[in-house]
Amino acid sequence: MMGKYRSVFDIIGPVMIGPSSSHTAGAVSIGRIGHILAGGMPDRVIIRYYESFARTHRGHGTDYAIVSGLLGLDPDDPKVPNAMAIARAVGVDIEFVEEDGDSPIHHPNTVVLDMVRAGETISLWACSIGGGTIEVRRIRLGGYDVRPSGPLPMLFVEEDGRQDDVDASLARIQAVLGQEGEPVRKTIYPMVDDEDRRMVGFDLDHPLSAAQRERIGSLSSRIMYLE
Numbered sequence: 001m002m003g004k005y006r007s008v009f010d011i012i013g014p015v016m017i018g019p020s021s022s023h024t025a026g027a028v029s030i031g032r033i034g035h036i037l038a039g040g041m042p043d044r045v046i047i048r049y050y051e052s053f054a055r056t057h058r059g060h061g062t063d064y065a066i067v068s069g070l071l072g073l074d075p076d077d078p079k080v081p082n083a084m085a086i087a088r089a090v091g092v093d094i095e096f097v098e099e100d101g102d103s104p105i106h107h108p109n110t111v112v113l114d115m116v117r118a119g120e121t122i123s124l125w126a127c128s129i130g131g132g133t134i135e136v137r138r139i140r141l142g143g144y145d146v147r148p149s150g151p152l153p154m155l156f157v158e159e160d161g162r163q164d165d166v167d168a169s170l171a172r173i174q175a176v177l178g179q180e181g182e183p184v185r186k187t188i189y190p191m192v193d194d195e196d197r198r199m200v201g202f203d204l205d206h207p208l209s210a211a212q213r214e215r216i217g218s219l220s221s222r223i224m225y226l227e
Contacts, residue, residue, distance in 0.1 A: 026109065026128025027062045028080065031069020033136060033226055034113045037122050041071055042115035044093040050103040050110040053128075063096060066111065075132065103127070105137040136226060143191045144199045155202040158222040169219055170200060176215045177202060 035041065047066055049057050057063055061081070068083035079086065087094060103110035107127035115122045125138035135150035148154050157173060174186070191197040207227050208216075217223055 024061045024065045025075045025132035026130075026134050027065035027111070028069040028073070028075040029132060029134045030111055030113070030124070030126045030128065031066040032072065033069075033126060033134070034066075034115055034122070034124050035070050035072045036226060037124060037139060037141060037224065038070075038115050038117040038120075040117060041087065041090070041092060042117045042122075043091075044116040045070060046095045046097060046114040048097045048099050048112040048114070050099050050101075050108075050112075052108040053111055054098040054100075057096070057098075062111075066113075067094060070113075070115075107135075107137075143193055143197075144189055145192060146189050146199060146201060148187070148201055149203050151203070153204045153207050153225065153227040155204060155208065155216070155226075156224040157200045157202070157216070157220045159198055159200060159220070160196065172219050173202075173216055176212055176219070177204070177208075 034045070047063070049062070053062060064081055064083045065075075067087050068077065068080040071079075071083055071087060073080055073083065084094070104112070105125050105127055107129065109128040111126060111128075113122075113124040113126075115124070120142070122141040123139070124136065126134055126136045128134050134152065136148055136152065136154065137150055139146040139148070142158075146156065155177075157170075159169065170186075185203040187201045187203075189199040189201060191199070208225060213225060
């Protein structure tokens with residue numbers, strides 16, 4: 001059972017504001033991933049619920065939880081219940097949609113975020129699997145359609161395939177990742193409309209240290225670290 005969780009606290013739930021670790025704390029975490037991918041609070045977001053989320057989001061505080069994550073708040077921040085008012089006060093356009101039918105990523109606690117920030121569209125497919133833990137199953141942004149394995153943390157590095165030293169650059173990144181004994185499992189995602197550019201995804205067993213993140217940031221012009 002512990003295979004999908006990093007500690008017993010991922011099972012009993014985090015310190016949070018809200019009635020449910022799956023529907024509230026997990027929803028905050030999904031919103032925070034959206035915040036990271038969009039580079040801040042989106043200007044517009046459509047929040048699509050499936051299955052259990054579609055039926056219970058109002059009663060379990062999922063709405064304000066996701067929006068609080070999009071604002072960059074932590075699950076235990078006292079402003080979490082007021083996230084809707086905070087977002088709308090700064091002009092964020094928010095729409096909730098209860099979708100019929102099965103989850104597109106085959107989990108009952110599924111949300112899809114369709115976000116727009118500074119004219120760029122970013123979409124995130126994620127699910128809350130219990131105890132405040134989430135999985136990221138699909139990301140679409142910047143010409144990429146990325147389908148990671150799910151569990152966090154994960155790292156994405158964009159590379160230009162026209163560069164002569166791409167393989168050497170990736171080797172240096174893998175060396176940094178391996179410094180603390182983390183296995184290096186990578187998947188290459190080509191840009192949909194440009195075969196010369198690619199996003200390389202790394203599945204990690206443990207969070208990166210600050211030193212690792214700083215070093216990797218110096219090796220690539222664009223990284224996305226999701227934790």
